[in-house]
Amino acid sequence: MTWSTADIPDLAGRRALVTGATSGLGYETALELLRHGADVLIAARDPEKAASAAERLAHASSSEPTVVELDLADLTSVEKAADQVGKTYDRLDLLVNNAGVMAPPYRQTADGFELQLGTNHLGHFALTGRLLPLLLKAPAPRVVTVSSFMHKTARGITAADFRQPQRGYSKWVAYGKSKLANLLFMLELDRRARAAGSTLLSVGAHPGYASTHLQAAGPELAGRAFEARVWEGINKVVAQSAAAGAWPSLYAATSPEARPGGYYGPKYEIRGTPKPVSPTRTAQDQALAERLWTWSVEATGVNPTLTVPR
Template structure:
């Protein structure tokens, strides 16, 4: 597939929300959506940093985004952010579930969940569920959930993973499970949307190997400066740019060729290049496991996504 950001259609009149938009893939996604006319909300944990990034995005795109304070590791923050959006706007066309943490030392969310599953999956599950009524007011809403080829490194997920104790914790296994959860959720949302007969497109994307701060963030949290510098060096040698890493997400959220439940990633062995259809594991496509994860997520977050068109 040959595709570039020049192929993004005019998005004037569409409203998009991008999580994790202050750096890396989220920043590049927000930038291109702004450049093509969308009204963009950039959701970020650090409001002060988000305001600084907003100024940079405005200068680069000639269109000012709106800052939304959101901490995906705190379900109360998720509820407040979703309520703020719902009270301010009459519809939401595009939601890009991009934010994430990768391989940090053991931490828990504000609600006691393992940090990676709690942030990367549960936070986005709750946010999407709370924003569904607003999304379903749009004529052709899309939800893009960003995963990783690392979802292929794990063979399953169970309810105890959500509150896994520090004993026996593996940062890379937990990351893989969180990315597996992203694909399972994306596909289950698609199945439920089609069963309900609503015009919601749920699709997934992964960036391949892109140079972002994500690789160094975990070592920095653990105080391992050498490991953080090592990742920075590896990125310079082999990774594609964050802008290129955002292409699959941008393709998924804007292309007219995207299909329900589609999963997209870089074309060159899944690591770099223009976006194309990507492969997910059989585990990620297991509808029984996806239904179980959905039920566990409803119980954990207290959010039960409703797929009915508002009247």
């Protein structure tokens, strides 16, 4: 399969929200959506970084995005952001669940959850659930959930993982579980959408190995400057660009060929043009996905419904 951003169709009249769009994959995703005519909302935690990114995006695309303040590690912030979007707009055509943290030192979210599962999965689960009424008002809505090939390292997930204590904590194990949760959620959302007869398309993507600040952010938080520099050096040698890393997300978000429950990644696993790829058997475990959904509802207080608003 060959594909490039030139294949993105005209997106005029479509409204998209991209999380984590101040840099890296989210920025490149938002940029191409703007360049192809979409009305883009960029959701970010830091208002100053968001304002700077919005200015750069406007300059690069000749179309100005709208900033939505959102901290996925704080469920109150998620609720406020969704309320703001709901009060401002009558529908949302596309949600790209892109933001994430990778292998930071042990931290908890504002609600007491392990930071990576709390941000990468629970924050996006709550945001998607709260935005579903807007999405279901669109004629052909899509939700793209960005995972990682690191989901392959996770053998499973339990409700106890949400409140993993610091003792015995492994940042890479937790990251793999958060990315597994992303895929379990994406596939369960797809099953529920089809069972409800909804037109919602739930799809997933992973960037391969893309050069973003994500790899160095964890060591920086831990005060390990040398390790951060090592990651930056590895990126220069091994990684593809952030723009190329965003291709699978953009394919999933815009291609007429994207299929319900489809998962897209680079042709050569860590780099290359997008193609359909396969989640692990664990990620395709429907019973586990249903349990994760139940645990996530209990943890966030958000129960996503696929009922079409009147």
